[in-house]
Amino acid sequence: MTESLHPPRERLPSSLFSPGRADELLRGPHRDLHQRPEKLVGALRIQPGDRVADIGAGVGYLTPLLSRAVGPTGRVVSEEIQREFLPELERFRSFGNVEVILGSPDDPRLPGPPMDCLVLLTVYHEVRNPIRFLRTLRRYSHSETRLAIVDFDPDIPSSTPAPIGHSVPERAVRSEAAAAGWRLDRREQASAGQYFLIFRPSTRLERALPQRPTNAHAVRTQRADR
Numbered sequence: 001m002t003e004s005l006h007p008p009r010e011r012l013p014s015s016l017f018s019p020g021r022a023d024e025l026l027r028g029p030h031r032d033l034h035q036r037p038e039k040l041v042g043a044l045r046i047q048p049g050d051r052v053a054d055i056g057a058g059v060g061y062l063t064p065l066l067s068r069a070v071g072p073t074g075r076v077v078s079e080e081i082q083r084e085f086l087p088e089l090e091r092f093r094s095f096g097n098v099e100v101i102l103g104s105p106d107d108p109r110l111p112g113p114p115m116d117c118l119v120l121l122t123v124y125h126e127v128r129n130p131i132r133f134l135r136t137l138r139r140y141s142h143s144e145t146r147l148a149i150v151d152f153d154p155d156i157p158s159s160t161p162a163p164i165g166h167s168v169p170e171r172a173v174r175s176e177a178a179a180a181g182w183r184l185d186r187r188e189q190a191s192a193g194q195y196f197l198i199f200r201p202s203t204r205l206e207r208a209l210p211q212r213p214t215n216a217h218a219v220r221t222q223r224a225d226r
């Protein structure tokens with residue numbers, strides 16, 4: 001039987017985050033209070049010289065901290081699929097170790113050698129083909145790559161709830177990651193209402209790692225809820 005590349009029907013992805021709500025929700029001291037970004041980046045155990053991808057970077061909330069963690073010999077790829085965010089991200093190029101990429105919903109199109117760490121901070125709930133996407137991430141990984149997924153869990157009652165509809169249960173992430181060839185390495189302490197999962201490629205090489213597409217499908221079917 002062919003394994004489905006789609007999540008169960010009851011796990012529909014959220015609409016894309018609206019760039020117009022970035023100031024309200026993605027940055028500022030109110031977010032730092034619950035997200036504690038320094039602690040989050042510390043838990044990634046990034047080494048100087050590492051290659052790190054900030055996938056679905058938005059306005060680049062994490063990008064400067066990742067840039068500092070990898071240092072001048074490292075590289076941060078700050079990736080987005082919504083063009084509206086790119087001018088914000090472009091500002092980080094002046095750091096000298098940040099590259100900005102426009103990806104597509106099923107492929108972040110990360111350049112260069114494999115990444116040491118892939119970070120999805122409150123992004124995964126919006127990914128439209130989660131298993132396919134996570135399989136694609138395997139192509140940008142080596143055997144020790146960490147894949148960090150931090151997201152809101154609708155099953156965790158919290159004083160900092162997710163914006164309505166912008167969450168995904170931890171159990172769904174775990175089972176989709178396993179289906180895509182990632183094993184859970186550890187759980188880190190997360191902010192209120194969120195989980196923080198770190199995966200590594202599973203040693204059993206996946207039966208059906210997808211081939212690199214020959215043409216780029218950048219068709220966006222999700223609409224931002226602006």
Ligand SMILES: C[S@@+](CC[C@H](N)C(=O)[O-])C[C@H]1O[C@@H](n2cnc3c(N)ncnc32)[C@H](O)[C@@H]1O
Nearest residue numbers: 017026056057058061082105121122123126127
């Ligand atoms: C809630 S925002 C979070 C932005 C940023 N990671 C942060 O925490 O500030 C979610 C972002 O994920 C992006 N996104 C959604 N689906 C994506 C995909 N398949 N690949 C890359 N980014 C995606 C959206 O464009 C949006 O900017």
